[in-house]
Amino acid sequence: MKFNLTDAENSQKLLEIELPYETYTEAFEKQLSKIMPTVKLPGFRVGKAPKDMVRKEFKHKLSVQALEETINEAISKAIKESGVVPLNIPMVKDVVFEDYKPISFKVYIDVYPSVDLKNYKGFDFEREIRVVTEDDINEVLENLREQHAVWEVAPEGAEVKEGDRVVIDFIGKKNGEVFEGGSAKNHTLEIGSNTFIPGFESGIIGMKKGETKDIVVTFPEDYHAADLAGQEVTFTVTINEIKNKKLPDLNDEFATTVDPNVDNLEKLIETIRKDIMDETEIVNKENFYDILIKKLVEENPFDLPQSMIDEQSRNLADRAIKNYCRAYGIDPKTLNFDPDKIKDQYKEQAILQTKGAILLNAIAEKEKITVTDEDLDKKIAEYAEALKMTPEEYKDLAIKNGTINTIKNNVLVDKIYDFLCSVNNITDKKITLKELREREKLK
Numbered sequence: 001m002k003f004n005l006t007d008a009e010n011s012q013k014l015l016e017i018e019l020p021y022e023t024y025t026e027a028f029e030k031q032l033s034k035i036m037p038t039v040k041l042p043g044f045r046v047g048k049a050p051k052d053m054v055r056k057e058f059k060h061k062l063s064v065q066a067l068e069e070t071i072n073e074a075i076s077k078a079i080k081e082s083g084v085v086p087l088n089i090p091m092v093k094d095v096v097f098e099d100y101k102p103i104s105f106k107v108y109i110d111v112y113p114s115v116d117l118k119n120y121k122g123f124d125f126e127r128e129i130r131v132v133t134e135d136d137i138n139e140v141l142e143n144l145r146e147q148h149a150v151w152e153v154a155p156e157g158a159e160v161k162e163g164d165r166v167v168i169d170f171i172g173k174k175n176g177e178v179f180e181g182g183s184a185k186n187h188t189l190e191i192g193s194n195t196f197i198p199g200f201e202s203g204i205i206g207m208k209k210g211e212t213k214d215i216v217v218t219f220p221e222d223y224h225a226a227d228l229a230g231q232e233v234t235f236t237v238t239i240n241e242i243k244n245k246k247l248p249d250l251n252d253e254f255a256t257t258v259d260p261n262v263d264n265l266e267k268l269i270e271t272i273r274k275d276i277m278d279e280t281e282i283v284n285k286e287n288f289y290d291i292l293i294k295k296l297v298e299e300n301p302f303d304l305p306q307s308m309i310d311e312q313s314r315n316l317a318d319r320a321i322k323n324y325c326r327a328y329g330i331d332p333k334t335l336n337f338d339p340d341k342i343k344d345q346y347k348e349q350a351i352l353q354t355k356g357a358i359l360l361n362a363i364a365e366k367e368k369i370t371v372t373d374e375d376l377d378k379k380i381a382e383y384a385e386a387l388k389m390t391p392e393e394y395k396d397l398a399i400k401n402g403t404i405n406t407i408k409n410n411v412l413v414d415k416i417y418d419f420l421c422s423v424n425n426i427t428d429k430k431i432t433l434k435e436l437r438e439r440e441k442l443k
Contacts, residue, residue, distance in 0.1 A: 003078040011305040015107040027066035110305035119299035121423040154242040167241040212238040293356035312350035313343035
């Protein structure tokens with residue numbers, strides 16, 4: 001056997017292999033000998049047919065098996081001798097197979113990318129630090145009041161206003177004819193929720209209990225039902241009941257209702273402030289982490305094998321499907337989504353994440369950044385405290401469910417992150433949630 005190993009594109013190695021024809025004939029005869037005892041041909045007992053007849057009868061099948069075995073054994077031997085470490089099953093191409101001539105073929109092998117790590121220090125970064133304001137705390141308090149609101153029957157003669165909850169009967173007609181799905185009885189609707197098509201909820205404002213009114217609206221052009229998209233319809237609406245929203249007062253009683261672990265409003269506000277600050281710190285860190293990764297990838301270019309891109313794209317697609325189903329309470333099986341069919345949407349993200357992980361590992365190796373037992377125990381203690389467990393209990397659980405290595409990797413990433421922050425020039429810029437939202441609106 002002769003082989004030649006060279007570099008190929010996209011982090012692949014190319015093995016060009018040539019085998020003497022005799023290698024194939026030996027494999028063919030070996031396959032033939034295997035099946036001889038089991039073959040039954042007309043006029044002969046099982047295993048008693050002449051070898052030449054069996055060879056002729058099963059020539060194509062034996063040839064395919066022998067060639068496949070010959071190629072696989074050659075690949076295995078060449079990989080072992082060359083010292084290549086494949087990431088997955090090698091790809092065979094351009095097989096040349098002719099009677100009595102040497103057999104040749106090419107083998108493309110995905111290998112772990114080679115990284116020439118040079119640029120990861122001395123860059124100038126602006127890091128946005130989202131600060132917690134009183135407006136943030138007040139917004140949380142108002143959301144909590146909304147969640148604990150009670151609904152009271154409106155006084156007799158009251159008119160529907162924004163924020164009220166109404167119980168209605170309605171009949172929808174297009175061109176004077178009732179259309180399917182456009183009618184309901186005793187339907188509960190919160191005015192301002194925008195759950196109906198534009199114009200419906202605003203048309204109810206000002207109505208009184210027992211009143212009936214025709215409301216003319218037009219379905220959006222992109223409405224999912226083609227026969228209604230862009231069409232003008234009339235809804236005959238009757239108000240059966242009106243309820244006003246009553247928000248609880250911001251006092252100590254409200255605080256203990258929201259969180260039994262606090263005994264007054266001041267402590268609830270302290271808890272909210274701490275929760276927002278903790279969450280903000282995580283978001284700030286993750287946002288800047290993304291900026292660092294993008295810069296590392298830009299400054300240290302290298303190729304990825306397609307198999308690594310495909311695998312991470314598929315993982316991201318699968319995670320997106322599961323998150324969607326979890327958010328809407330849907331069984332993933334009912335959607336029948338195949339991650340392979342949507343993985344290309346996540347290709348760029350997969351490339352960035354995979355390259356980022358490889359570069360971080362390269363930095364850790366070059367700078368000798370490791371996770372000590374003390375580092376791991378400290379992180380475990382943090383997680384344990386958050387879950388009201390002892391460090392020993394949490395560690396035993398992590399080992400049992402197989403997450404201990406994930407925790408260790410998280411600690412390593414944090415140490416690399418801290419290192420990168422120490423060797424680059426970072427200017428912090430404070431920004432409020434309000435400013436962030438205004439910026440997003442402009443986008």
